[in-house]
Structure formats: C-alpha cells, structure tokens
Amino acid sequence: MAFTQNLYYIKPLTPLCEVNDLGVTDEQINYIEDMANHIREDIIKMLVEAGSGHSAGALGTADIFATLYFHIMKNDPKNPDWEERDRFVLSNAHICPVLYATLAEAGYFPKEELLTLRKLGSRLQGHPHRGTLPGLEASGGPLAQGLSIAAGMAMADKIDGKRNRVYCMIGDGEMDEGQIWESLMFIGKNRLHNFTLIIDRNNIQIDGFTEEVMPLEPLKDKLTSFNFHVIETGGHNIRTLIESFKEAQDIFEKPTVLLAHTIPGKGVDFMEFKPEWHGKPPNKEEARKALAELRSLGGKITCEHE
Amino acid sequence: MKLADNILDTPEQIPQRNGYGDGVVEAGDANENIVVLCCDLTESTRSAKFEAKYPERFIEVGIAEQNMAGISAGLAFSGKVPYMSSYATFSPGRNWDQIRVSICYSMANVKIMGAHAGISVGPDGATHQALEDIAITRVLPNLNVIVPCDYWETKKAAIQMAGIEEPFYMRFGRENVPVVTTEDTPYKIGKADTYRDGGDVTVIACGSLVYEALVAAENLSSEGIDVRVINSHTIKPIDETAIVTAGKETGAIVTAEEHQVHGGLGSAVAEVLSLHHPVPIEYVAIMDRFGESGEPNQLMKKFGLSSEGIIKAVKKVLKRK
Numbered sequence: 001m002a003f004t005q006n007l008y009y010i011k012p013l014t015p016l017c018e019v020n021d022l023g024v025t026d027e028q029i030n031y032i033e034d035m036a037n038h039i040r041e042d043i044i045k046m047l048v049e050a051g052s053g054h055s056a057g058a059l060g061t062a063d064i065f066a067t068l069y070f071h072i073m074k075n076d077p078k079n080p081d082w083e084e085r086d087r088f089v090l091s092n093a094h095i096c097p098v099l100y101a102t103l104a105e106a107g108y109f110p111k112e113e114l115l116t117l118r119k120l121g122s123r124l125q126g127h128p129h130r131g132t133l134p135g136l137e138a139s140g141g142p143l144a145q146g147l148s149i150a151a152g153m154a155m156a157d158k159i160d161g162k163r164n165r166v167y168c169m170i171g172d173g174e175m176d177e178g179q180i181w182e183s184l185m186f187i188g189k190n191r192l193h194n195f196t197l198i199i200d201r202n203n204i205q206i207d208g209f210t211e212e213v214m215p216l217e218p219l220k221d222k223l224t225s226f227n228f229h230v231i232e233t234g235g236h237n238i239r240t241l242i243e244s245f246k247e248a249q250d251i252f253e254k255p256t257v258l259l260a261h262t263i264p265g266k267g268v269d270f271m272e273f274k275p276e277w278h279g280k281p282p283n284k285e286e287a288r289k290a291l292a293e294l295r296s297l298g299g300k301i302t303c304e305h306e
Numbered sequence: 307m308k309l310a311d312n313i314l315d316t317p318e319q320i321p322q323r324n325g326y327g328d329g330v331v332e333a334g335d336a337n338e339n340i341v342v343l344c345c346d347l348t349e350s351t352r353s354a355k356f357e358a359k360y361p362e363r364f365i366e367v368g369i370a371e372q373n374m375a376g377i378s379a380g381l382a383f384s385g386k387v388p389y390m391s392s393y394a395t396f397s398p399g400r401n402w403d404q405i406r407v408s409i410c411y412s413m414a415n416v417k418i419m420g421a422h423a424g425i426s427v428g429p430d431g432a433t434h435q436a437l438e439d440i441a442i443t444r445v446l447p448n449l450n451v452i453v454p455c456d457y458w459e460t461k462k463a464a465i466q467m468a469g470i471e472e473p474f475y476m477r478f479g480r481e482n483v484p485v486v487t488t489e490d491t492p493y494k495i496g497k498a499d500t501y502r503d504g505g506d507v508t509v510i511a512c513g514s515l516v517y518e519a520l521v522a523a524e525n526l527s528s529e530g531i532d533v534r535v536i537n538s539h540t541i542k543p544i545d546e547t548a549i550v551t552a553g554k555e556t557g558a559i560v561t562a563e564e565h566q567v568h569g570g571l572g573s574a575v576a577e578v579l580s581l582h583h584p585v586p587i588e589y590v591a592i593m594d595r596f597g598e599s600g601e602p603n604q605l606m607k608k609f610g611l612s613s614e615g616i617i618k619a620v621k622k623v624l625k626r627k
Contacts, residue, residue, distance in 0.1 A: 089380075130411075131412065142403050144376075145376050148376020149383070149408055152378060155377065155380070156381045156386050179370075179373055182373035183377075185370075186373055
C-alpha cells in the first residue's frame, strides 16, 4: 500500500527564535554531540551483543537523551536518589538501551555493564525494572504506563511545592493507547507546569508508518486542545533542543510538550527511516558498518579503529 | 478472642466501606504523606471523608482507572502513600496490567481499595459484581491481599497497611453487614484469627461470610457438631500455620467467600493443605458462573453464600472425613 499521507518528518523545521542568545558555548554543544555519538556506539554494541532489542527508536533519540542528561536536567550520577533531582521517565521503555547507555556515560554505573543487556542476572533487563539499576525512575514496557507514573511524580512535587521538574518521553506509536489520553487530560487539568513531555515523533511503529496504522495528526492541535503548551522541534540539533527545553522551563501556566521530530535509526544510514529496524538488533556485520559510520561521524573523519 | 456482643441475635449493621472511609482519615491524621485518589466515585467508595478533611491531599482522576494506578505509583515513588479507590470490578478489574507493572513489579507503596466487591452489590447485576478480584490480585508477586469481615476490621486494616511499605489490595462491600468484631478485637495483617474453637471441622471464611460461619457454627453445635471458625482476612500472605493446624486438629475444612470458587480463598487454602496436610475440603463460593440482578440478601441466599450453605457444606465434608 502506498504511503500517501504527508511525510511530517521531512518537513524542514524553522527554529522558533534566534539561537545565538542561549548562553551555550560551541564547546558545550560539541560535548553534548560527542556524548550523543558515544551513546549511539554503546547502543549498537549492546544490541549486537544482546542479539535482540529495539534499534531505531534508541538511535533516534540519542541527541535528546544527551541534551537532557548532560545539559538540561538537574541530576547527580553519584547521588541518584538526590531529593532535588529532576526526574526522567521513559514510557516507550522498549528503547531502554538509549537510557542505559546514557546513564552509563553519565556515570550512574560502570560502562562495562552495558554488554550484559538482556542477559541472565543483569541489572539491565530487557525492559527497565525500577530498583535494580541506579537512575531508573520507573519500570516500563507495556506502553503508556510511564506517562501516568510521571504525572504522579509531578503531582507529588506540586503538592509539596518542590521546584524540580519531571520529564517523560513517549513514542508516537504509543499514543494509540487510551491511557495516554487519560494522562494528558489529567496533566492538563492540573496544569502541571513542572512537567515536560517529549514525544518521539519518528512516524514509525511496528506495523508501519503511524499515519497508516492509526493516524495521529493533527497532533499539535490535539495536544494544544488538551491544554499543553506545544513546542514543535527537531530532535537532532542540540542547539534547537536546548532552546526548546529552555522554553519549556519558562512556561509557568501550563504543562509543556516537545513534539520532537526525529529520524528513526539516526546516525546509521541503512537504518534511518526504516520501520523494519523498530524491533530488531543489527547482526555482527551490520554492527561493524554502523559503528564505522558512527566513529567516522558519517564519513566526516577517519575512524581511528580502521 | 473478644467479639461483639449479641452478634448472633441482633448484630449492629454497618457497611465495610465506612471502615475504609474512617480508617484512611485516621491514617491520614498520623501521616501527612497519605493521599487519596478516586475515579468519580468519591462518595460511594467513602473516600469523601478524606476529601472533606484534606482537600489538598485528595486527587480526583475522573473515570480513568488505568491512569489512577500509574499516577499512584508515581506519587509513591515521590514519597507519598496513595490509597486509590474505585469499584473492584474496575480496579483491579480494568487496570490489572498497570497494577502488575507500575505498582507490583516496581514495589510501589500503593494501597488499592476495591469497593462494592462481591455479589452483594445486588441490583446493578453481574457487570458490577466483582467476583474474580481476589484471584487476579493474589497471583501478583509483592501484592498483599486483604478481605476484611466488617467495619472495624476494614478500618484497622486501612490504618495498619499505611505502616507497611508494600503494595496492598483490599476489597470490601457496599451493603450493611453485621459487625462481628469490636474496636478492641486484636487484628494483625497476615495473622488469621480463630473466632470459635472446635474439633470436628473448621470453617475458614473471609469478608461477610465470617458472620455466616459463626451463625452456622452455632446452629451446628445444637446438632452436636463442634465447628472451629477462622477469619482468614489476609488472603496473601496467607496464614499457613493456622490452616495446617486446623487441618491436623479437625481433619476437614470448609472455605467460605463471596468470590468465584476458582482462585480465591478456597484455592489458597487448598494450595496450603495439598502441600502440607491434605484433608477433605468443601467450598462455599460462586460456582464458576456470573451473578445477576437482585436484592443482596436474595442473591446471597440463591448462590448459597449463607449460614445454610455453610451448614450443607460442613455436613458434606464430614461424610468425606
């Protein structure tokens, strides 16, 4: 069947304002970009070692994770239970390799442990298990549950008058679940301005493109009508992401959502935009190619390992 | 064990749900982290008392049981002690997956309050009669399951569970039921209570059937049958010692509950006995069918959830002893 809907992800996105006044140095941006690349390499290594898992969503959100954990969120890897920390809940928890890689790169646990993903006795369960690994705020897997949990956390902070923020990522395909809309109504009703939702708008889900499986558009209008301040943003430009998260922090009267347009499989050209990479890991040869591409920054530099 | 006076003649009648409503307020007085959530059933679940006293700690979720379970888990992860209330048919009926993953797998300190449980909800009919809730909660790791017998026990359980940092499910009914215990009757989660001693047979009951078991035992004593009555208010973790001791000392068991025969108290008791001390068992329960509309007392009678039903089961099991 031909895909006749608009291809939302190829629509060029204009920044909301000039990005030069963010107070972020090129050095900081480079650092976050480097971390995103390390996270992508970790993901490939983990998935090929595990032999199963979800590639596309994990690679596609690495820039968002790097921006959050290495610039935006108040968090302390040495003190994961710090009361004042910002919390992050991964609701589309099947992309947890990106969360595990980010937590390891940040220093929550040793990087060597990443290769135990999905293996017997590992703290890195196939889907996250709260309480087993430092930095994991929630268990997840069955879709939509994380959003409600994150809403509960934001509600608790509101009751206590705390100033920390709660971030939650959901996948776009996940929005087929009714529980998502129950949560959005609740968050909108309670005006949880300390809450920022990130939608990984990569347009794919297991059975194909989201607009064919179960159309979500006009998604921005839907979110606006649920009383959210919607920030439509690209999901890969670090400056743009920082700008979007800062805008979210500045909104006081409403919850915020980053409708983040991402490229599934981003960084590995044979995975990009391919729904078939949603739920499978690369084999050894594919992993070699993927790592070579990531290490050479897409051919821009010579890979030191070749 | 001290029980209420005159319970066999003119027992006081109070709905169990009032015990939850009063208990959660008392628990909330002692612990400011206690919050109450409800799905558009605040008055009928009796969460309204808490809402009136602590409006800033009451969270109206609307008709969204799945969301309520997740929100409760999130609140618990941030240090709150949430009591989430709805009808048992909806919670844990509609949100079992959320209870499983968001609450139980994550060891969230959430108390799930299932109101209007059992066939005694009456005229609303089968759709609203929770008869499977014990079975679907009992199978979940980390989850404690409580079925109190009356007002006082529901109140005590609601207060006691606040002090145990684990997930709980408690089910209770809508209707007036006899008050069997008193404010001073000892109660401890996890410990079954022997309300009447006897050597011929033991009736292990929970919920409103505890009262029926006491009536049955009294009637059977006039026929020379010496019945022990145990209130097994904690279905999980079940008091294995009390059950095995009863099996050994009386040699025959009858279980009684307002729930399907499969997967409830009867099954839990059978699991314990089959492993440690097999003896004949008879079940007083709903026999693998759906309920129907009717007045509560008509339904209890029709489905055999009565002292008469228990007496019949006792006589049957004694023949197999």
